[in-house]
Amino acid sequence: MAAVAHVSAKPFFVRNLLDDPGQVVALLEANAPNTPLGGWLWPGADPDAPNRPMWFQNDWVQGELRVPGAELFLFHEEVTAAARRFYEAEVVVPHTLYVNVMGPTHRCGPAHTDNPVFQGRNRQNTPMMLLRIMSASGLFEPWTIPQATSIWWMNDVEGGGLRYWPNGPGEAPERVYGDMANVALVGDNHGMFHQVEAVGNLGEASPRVSGRAELGPASDGGADWGVVDQGRVVYRAPLEAFRVSVLWKAHVYADAADQARREADLLSLEAVAEIFAEDLQARGSDLRLDLDRLEDMSQFAALAAVYPEPTPIGAGRSFFDPEP
Template structure:
């Protein structure tokens, strides 16, 4: 469906480490662990393929294969049945918007909403919440994006170490490693009693290991976004 995206919303996916994943631990911790590069020994490389089906205007995919400090790259038309494979827990990326100001999409979407073909030929799509149709779109206005991920191991031994939990990482090791590194930087002298809920400790980690792209939109791009969002009433 039509979608608008603010400039600067590049992100990385949630990383995975042997013994520590998103089901057991908070996203902020896993992301900070990856950005710190202190736990590479336990990190599980993940290859992610993103595939598109869309031939309309806009809808590009901006990504940074050369690092967050390098110039970003961008996909070009046509998009249908094309894909990019990357290590998305490391590579900053984003799906760019493609809706004109007067087609900003419905508001008030919930987790009960579905986007589905409204007819047999899929020439029209609709957003539905239970029995209530919130919006309808021509097929040409709909961008379908599919994401597929796979863990990557250098050999069968590495796979076995992960599958059989022969060298898992634990929270105590993570906290001790962070504390030691912060101590070496002169930023922390003692271990927090409740590291997953200590606001000061969490904020210090975020500041110390913060990584963000350094290339931002030009003045012309920023002005264009401002005009669009003013028209939408954002």
């Protein structure tokens, strides 16, 4: 059986989300610096080499972490209501909030779905590659926790639109660009492919940074924000020139009984290996998930070849694509 792509309904736009978007600037300042996008995307990359675009992140709510002021988004009534409407579900449990801050980038981000979450298995206890393969395989639907997501944009910048595939990866994408300030897109970014378009107008001249770079208010006290990479300022600009988006995620359950039933059924790594083994055997494959080699990327590459992720049509060239 081919891997099945999750096809979402169209997301909702919520306009004028915040009464005072300036509160987000205060959150950004209080929680700086921001660090480059997840290292798991660059497995084995030299952490000192300038090999990444200026795409920075910071967690505001994650696990035990909840930065002061995060309530601004976390329990936002309109977002929560939109999530309930999107899923026709009663229970929406917000659990994650983070910010993306992007300087000029030479290309689009990757067209992707967000990393999946399963009852008992998440990025804290399971390699990200394995979580993605589990999702692509379609074998773990009973443990998949449906996720509602919101992307809120602080400002309009040059470039930085969003391409998204509400009709699935096999249909042409839709696009939002312009009039994005203080607007949120509420839907399911775990099921729906989406892609940030290139930011700014520097093209290939956009500076690249290493995994050790940091983005924060310029140290000279001016209004600029700066990217400092191993002691050197590689880029600076007013905060308004950076593309700032705040990402919200929530678990979704049909009702309290559904939540209780699902939360009681945690997926163990041993069960993951057994479920894969059963399916691989049925496919006539000798491949097995070896739980003693969870650091070994080559076994994930082999599994991903059996359970590939779909490639959406009409995606822009990403900074992960090979050079022509």
